[in-house]
Every structure is written in C-alpha cells, then in structure tokens.
Amino acid sequence: MKRTLTAGLLAATALFTSGAAQAVDYQICNATSCKSEDVFTWFWEKTTYAKTKFPIVLAHGMAGFSKIGPLDYWYGIPQDLAKNGASVYVTQVASFSSSEARGEQLLGQVQMILAITGQPKVNLIGHSHGSHSIRYVAGVMPARIASATAVGGPNGGSPVADVINGAREIPGLGPIAEPILAGVVNGFFSLVDILSGQEYRQDALAGLASLTTAGSADFTRRFPAGIPAATNRCAEGAYSVNGVRYFSWSGTGHLTNALDLVDVPLAALGLVFPEPNDGLVGRCSSHLGKVIRDNYFMNHLDEVNQVMGLTSLFETDPKAVFRSQANRLKNLGL
Numbered sequence: 001m002k003r004t005l006t007a008g009l010l011a012a013t014a015l016f017t018s019g020a021a022q023a024v025d026y027q028i029c030n031a032t033s034c035k036s037e038d039v040f041t042w043f044w045e046k047t048t049y050a051k052t053k054f055p056i057v058l059a060h061g062m063a064g065f066s067k068i069g070p071l072d073y074w075y076g077i078p079q080d081l082a083k084n085g086a087s088v089y090v091t092q093v094a095s096f097s098s099s100e101a102r103g104e105q106l107l108g109q110v111q112m113i114l115a116i117t118g119q120p121k122v123n124l125i126g127h128s129h130g131s132h133s134i135r136y137v138a139g140v141m142p143a144r145i146a147s148a149t150a151v152g153g154p155n156g157g158s159p160v161a162d163v164i165n166g167a168r169e170i171p172g173l174g175p176i177a178e179p180i181l182a183g184v185v186n187g188f189f190s191l192v193d194i195l196s197g198q199e200y201r202q203d204a205l206a207g208l209a210s211l212t213t214a215g216s217a218d219f220t221r222r223f224p225a226g227i228p229a230a231t232n233r234c235a236e237g238a239y240s241v242n243g244v245r246y247f248s249w250s251g252t253g254h255l256t257n258a259l260d261l262v263d264v265p266l267a268a269l270g271l272v273f274p275e276p277n278d279g280l281v282g283r284c285s286s287h288l289g290k291v292i293r294d295n296y297f298m299n300h301l302d303e304v305n306q307v308m309g310l311t312s313l314f315e316t317d318p319k320a321v322f323r324s325q326a327n328r329l330k331n332l333g334l
Contacts, residue, residue: 024082028066028090029109034116037067039079050326051085053334054121054146057113058090059106061128061152062207066092074127075305080319086326089113089122093133094200096207099219102129103136105200110137114144121146123329125322127304128152128280129211131248131288132219139223142242146334148226148288149325150248152278152303155220156233156285157213159272165212216285226289234284236291245334246289249321251298252276253312260310266299278303292325 024041027034060066060073067073067090078088093105110122123146126134131153138148154161209215220227226237226246237246254267266279276283280300287294297315301307305318 024079025087026078026082026090027088028092029113030066030092031105031108032112034089034113037078039082041083045083046085047083048085050081050323050330052087052123052326052329054119054123055087055089055113055117056081056326056329057110057122057124058088059124059126059130059133060092061126061130062211063095064092064128064130065095066090073304073306075307075309077305077319077322080323081326084323084326087117094202094207096202096204097200098203098206099129099132099136099210099215101203101206102133103140106130106133107137107140110141110144120144121334123147123149123326123334125149125151125325126153128154128300129207131155132210132216132223135219135223135225135288138244138246139225142225142244145244147245147247147329147332149246150286150288152250152281152286152300153248153288154211154216154281154285155227155248155288156282157216158211158281158285159213159274160269160280161208161211161215162213163272165208228284228287234287236287237289239290245329245332247292247325247328248286248288248290248294249292249296249303249325250281250283250286250294251278251296251300251303252283252294253297253299253302253315254279256297256299256302256312256315257310260301260307262301262307263299266301270299292321292328296321 024039026037026039028037058074064073078090081088091106091109093102113122121144124134131150134148138145225241228235228237254270255263270277270279273282278300283294297312302311303318305311311318
C-alpha cells in the first residue's frame with residue numbers, strides 16, 4: 001500500500017512538474033542571432049488565444065532596449081503573449097538614431113527571424129519611435145509583413161521633440177549645450193546597448209530630429225502607408241496597404257500610479273501639447289491604420305507596462321491589450 005501511494009505521488013509530481021515546465025516561444029534577438037528566454041508557466045496557463053499564424057516581432061522606442069538583466073522594456077508582455085500561444089521575438093536597434101537608421105537595423109533582424117522560423121511573414125508591433133521602424137520595414141518589404149501595429153507612435157511628430165529641438169537655436173546656449181548633451185546621451189545609451197547585447201552607434205540629435213513635426217512629416221512623405229490624410233489628421237488611415245494590415249492604439253493618461261516616479265515628469269511634458277496626450281505623443285499623432293483605441297488611461301510608458309508594471313488599477317492591464325491584439329490578428333488569419 002505504501003509503495004502504491006509513493007508511486008502515485010511520484011507520478012503526480014512528475015505530471016505537475018512537466019506541466020509547469022512547458023516551453024513557450026519567446027526569443028530575444030540581436031543583429032546576428034536570437035536566443036530563447038525561459039518563461040515559467042503552469043500547465044493550465046498556456047492557451048492558444050494569442051496564437052497568430054505568423055510570429056510577432058516587437059520593436060522598442062527611443063531610449064529603449066530589449067532586456068538588461070531583470071529589466072525588461074516590454075515588462076511581462078512577451079511572456080504573457082507566449083503563454084497564450086504566440087511566437088514572440090523581441091528586437092533591439094540603436095536607442096537613439098534616425099528613423100531610417102533604426103528601420104534598417106530592424107529590417108536586418110526581421111530578415112533573420114524570417115530565415116530562422118521559415119515563415120513567409122511576421123506581425124510587427126512598434127512602441128513610440130518603434131512605430132517609425134515598423135513602418136519603414138513594412139514599406140521596404142510589404143510582401144513579408146502581415147501587419148504593422150503602432151503603440152503610442154509619434155507618427156505625426158511630437159511637440160516635446162519640437163521644443164527640445166528648438167532649444168538648439170537659442171543664441172549662446174544651443175551651440176554650447178548641444179554637443180555636451182549629445183555626448184552624454186550617446187555615451188550613456190551606448191552603454192545601455194552593450195549591456196543588452198548590442199553595440200550600435202548612437203545619434204541623439206538625428207533621433208530627436210526624426211521625431212519633430214517636420215522630421216516625422218518628411219518620413220511620412222516616403223512611408224505614407226496607414227497614415228491619415230493631411231486634411232484630417234485625427235481620422236483613421238488606410239486599414240490595408242500593399243497587403244499589410246495597419247493598426248494603432250495609445251493613451252491620454254497622466255499620473256496613473258502614485259508609486260511610479262516617472263509619472264510626474266511625463267505629466268509635466270504633456271503640458272506642451274495642444275491636444276490630449278500620453279506625455280510624449282498626442283492622441284491624433286498616434287493614429288495609424290485602424291485605431292483600436294486612442295484614449296486609454298495610460299501614459300507613454302504605461303503602454304508597454306512600464307515602469308515594472310506600475311500602471312493604473314482602473315484601466316485595462318497593458319498585457320491584456322497586447323493579448324487582445326494578438327487574438328485580433330489570429331482571427332484575421334494573420
């Protein structure tokens with residue numbers, strides 16, 4: 001009897017632990033390779049709710065990174081998508097550079113992911129300046145892109161970038177402060193890139209210029225797919241261009257969590273906007289293709305579940321928004 005109980009216990013334990021050790025498809029990529037990341041999941045957690053036909057590729061924004069030790073730019077989002085059946089690839093490009101340079105870097109990684117997976121297409125999701133990156137890739141090789149989704153993307157530019165860029169023209173101050181500031185930013189984010197497995201050249205001034213109203217307008221002239229007509233910039237853009245489906249969502253929240261120290265400076269930056277905004281991007285500027293929603297009670301970092309998941313308790317969990325988008329893509333056969 002004792003042996004029977006022991007055997008039963010061992011069998012149950014083996015079943016339990018094997019369930020808990022289920023593999024989920026989540027990888028972090030650099031310019032030359034992709035590496036699988038361990039995701040702990042109980043056997044009852046894994047579903048097919050987010051199981052898209054094609055892999056999901058995440059592209060970070062300005063000052064972004066993939067992962068540095070326990071610090072995750074997409075805090076908990078890739079893991080949640082993977083647990084729900086998605087095949088997820090997290091990319092890394094230069095933290096600061098022009099939209100074109102970052103787009104080329106993402107293009108190389110997308111081509112590598114296509115080669116690794118053998119899939120004909122991928123679904124791109126870009127946050128902040130990452131929206132320019134995914135638009136670039138979708139514009140260069142639309143036949144290999146199933147969808148492009150912008151999250152808090154400054155597709156129409158950002159007044160914050162306009163204000164900072166304008167400071168460069170202040171007599172006596174700009175010419176002195178500009179090289180010092182650029183040097184500090186480039187140096188710091190070169191270190192950030194190295195710590196996250198990359199060694200890209202940083203260009204803070206080029207990155208800033210790309211996100212001004214004028215810089216974004218110039219980018220849109222070359223990559224217009226999904227952008228609303230100039231006559232009504234707060235409308236939706238074309239849902240599908242050259243076979244690529246376009247989507248976007250964004251927030252207009254400020255001071256969303258009292259424990260998040262980043263909320264206050266983001267709220268202060270939001271004061272320079274003439275429209276509702278997330279602290280760095282205006283509501284209308286964020287529109288690309290089908291607008292899922294543009295007024296979540298989220299600030300610019302809440303949109304990717306930063307910082308460390310300190311988002312509003314009274315709004316949808318950012319992870320759930322990504323999960324729902326994956327399910328939407330799945331139902332469209334993407």
